Each structure stands twice: as structure tokens, then as C-alpha cells.
Amino acid sequence: MIRTLSALCKNEPGVLGQMALECGKYNANILSLAAGETENPEISRIVLCVDGDDAAIDEVEKYLESLDAIIQIDDLSRKDFVDRELVMVKVSMDRANTGQLMQIFEVFRANVVGMGQETVTVELSGDQERVDGLIKILAPYGIKSMCRSGMIALKRGDE
Incomplete structure (x- = not known):
């Protein structure tokens, strides 16, 4: 089962490593991991x-x-x-697919961030379904590289 955990923790070295190590000990596969400072630079949020x-x-x-470094952990699932x-x-x-690609980008509200002679690079922010949808539609055109955050x-709510 896929679960989403959100942890507020002290912004100090080693916390992220400890979390990843513990997941491995229990055979829990990390599908995605994002970490960054919160509104307080002494506290980070790890999802x-x-x-x-x-x-x-x-x-x-x-x-x-x-x-000790964990202030609060929530199972958002x-x-x-x-x-x-x-x-x-x-x-x-x-030349043959430029128009089609631009229409796809417009429908998904993806932003063109770079162009080469034979490639175009776009960015998209959204929920996982929207991101997966764009990737699925672009696959037949030939995805050269991709990076997900x-x-x-x-x-x-107010909680």
C-alpha cells in the first residue's frame, strides 16, 4: 500500500539519511521524497x-x-x-509534430522552458494524475529525458 508521510523536523544533518535507512530496514520502498525548509529556517518538512x-x-x-530530530509526523494518507x-x-x-505538441502543452498548461533543434523541454506542476497524464500523452512523441521532483x-484546512 502507498502511504504519504509528512514530517516536521529539525533542520540538521543526517535526519533525511536516518529516515531513508529506516524505510529500508522494514522493506518499505520510497517512491518519492521531497525535503525543504519551512517558514522557519530551523525546521524542515520531509514528505x-x-x-x-x-x-x-x-x-x-x-x-x-x-x-529527537522529529518534531511531528503525520500520515497524510x-x-x-x-x-x-x-x-x-x-x-x-x-516540423510535423510541433503544432500537436503545442496543443498538448496548452491543454495541460505546461510551460515551454527550453527548445533545441530537435527537442522541446516543458515544465508542469500539478497533482500526480495530471503529471502522469502528460507523460503518457508525450510518450509516443519520444521522451528524451525527464525529471520529477x-x-x-x-x-x-486550518489544522
């Missing part, structure tokens, strides 16, 4: 999308809660949350 057995992920969560991901895709482009997420 982990983890695939594995529920019991194993529960054990990971318990261990993480026990770390059990709450209402909003998520976003950034993707950059470099796709093959020629991993999911970032926050609980909805």
Missing part, C-alpha cells in the same frame, strides 16, 4: 511517499516519532491533503 506492508510502514512511523509535483520533460520535436503535500 515521503512509501510503498510497503502497512505493518512495516507503521513501524517506520513509530521509529521516526522516537527520533489518512487525512484530507493537497499535493503537487513538478516535472520537466524533454521530448522530440520536428517528487510529491510535496500539506493537510487541507
